[in-house]
Amino acid sequence: MNCPDCGEPAEATDRYCENCGGSLQLRRTPSGGPIGRVGGAGCVGCGGAVSSDGYCETCGRAQPTGRDRMEFDLELVAGVSDRGRSRARNEDSMAFGVVGPVDAPQAVVTVVCDGVGSTERADSASQAAVDAAIEAIVDALLSGSSPRSATDDGAAAAYESVGELARPNSPDTAPSCTLVSAVVTQSEITVGWIGDSRAYWVSSSPDVPSRRLTTDDTLVAQLVAAGMDEAEASASLNAHALARWVGADAEQAPPHVVVIQPEAPGRLLLCSDGLWNYLPDAESLAARVSDAEPLKVAAELTSIANELGGHDNITVVVIPWEGRVP
Numbered sequence: 001m002n003c004p005d006c007g008e009p010a011e012a013t014d015r016y017c018e019n020c021g022g023s024l025q026l027r028r029t030p031s032g033g034p035i036g037r038v039g040g041a042g043c044v045g046c047g048g049a050v051s052s053d054g055y056c057e058t059c060g061r062a063q064p065t066g067r068d069r070m071e072f073d074l075e076l077v078a079g080v081s082d083r084g085r086s087r088a089r090n091e092d093s094m095a096f097g098v099v100g101p102v103d104a105p106q107a108v109v110t111v112v113c114d115g116v117g118s119t120e121r122a123d124s125a126s127q128a129a130v131d132a133a134i135e136a137i138v139d140a141l142l143s144g145s146s147p148r149s150a151t152d153d154g155a156a157a158a159y160e161s162v163g164e165l166a167r168p169n170s171p172d173t174a175p176s177c178t179l180v181s182a183v184v185t186q187s188e189i190t191v192g193w194i195g196d197s198r199a200y201w202v203s204s205s206p207d208v209p210s211r212r213l214t215t216d217d218t219l220v221a222q223l224v225a226a227g228m229d230e231a232e233a234s235a236s237l238n239a240h241a242l243a244r245w246v247g248a249d250a251e252q253a254p255p256h257v258v259v260i261q262p263e264a265p266g267r268l269l270l271c272s273d274g275l276w277n278y279l280p281d282a283e284s285l286a287a288r289v290s291d292a293e294p295l296k297v298a299a300e301l302t303s304i305a306n307e308l309g310g311h312d313n314i315t316v317v318v319i320p321w322e323g324r325v326p
């Protein structure tokens with residue numbers, strides 16, 4: 001094989017290129033996400049000076065950034081993250097990568113995090129979490145760990161990295177986020193989560209139903225699980241508050257994990273609540289998923305959420321799966 005970055009010959013078993021130092025076993029979305037602000041020097045609203053943290057010093061308006069619309073495509077996996085129509089910023093983040101040699105990929109790894117809006121620097125929290133988690137998951141897989149154990153490592157790394165963003169003098173506003181991750185191999189799909197970002201299996205076969213793979217870590221979900229009527233639970237105060245999250249003020253525990261081995265082809269979909277608030281049910285969501293390539297599907301679903309109101313940030317990652325290889 002040859003290094004995908006510099007073209008120099010390399011051994012298929014090498015992790016890094018001896019010539020340029022690039023990774024031979026991982027292609028991934030950019031670490032840190034898009035950098036910087038879109039547009040000119042002045043405020044998009046009043047032309048005033050913009051502070052280094054991205055707000056107008058005159059009118060206070062949040063300025064557009066590269067994070068407002070992110071699109072990444074690695075063919076085997078693609079995703080869109082969008083600010084939506086009413087939030088000032090996109091506080092969702094996504095990271096994904098293809099592990100293994102370019103000509104023989106072994107796993108697709110994906111992480112989606114939704115910054116908790118009531119905390120400060122929620123966008124930094126979600127970006128730090130996706131970067132730390134994907135790095136830990138990939139390292140664990142390349143070291144021979146199982147997808148399940150790698151998923152635990154990913155969540156632990158996210159807790160650590162988001163925890164480092166907290167300011168000691170304001171513990172109540174510690175940056176925090178949700179997390180959903182997936183490790184997809186030819187034999188199985190391993191999903192881990194903390195919070196209310198979701199994973200769905202969208203079946204391509206009429207014989208296999210589409211279904212939601214995650215359960216929300218919300219107070220309303222806990223009340224329903226305890227037997228309360230869903231409408232009654234939804235109406236109760238703070239019912240949509242998260243029961244678990246990733247942050248310095250969270251109780252650190254392993255993620256929920258589910259492993260599936262679908263018998264027929266389909267697509268794995270990871271998303272933030274900006275999508276599923278409008279299409280919560282797996283069948284109604286699946287009905288809106290076209291046969292297009294992953295990036296197009298992610299963009300189509302993002303457009304639907306925006307057309308239905310775009311009340312929250314929207315992130316959708318799509319991973320096609322051909323069916324289990326025995």
Ligand SMILES: [Zn+2]
Nearest residue numbers: 003006017020
């Ligand atoms: Zn190289």
Ligand SMILES: [Zn+2]
Nearest residue numbers: 043046056059
């Ligand atoms: Zn302004």
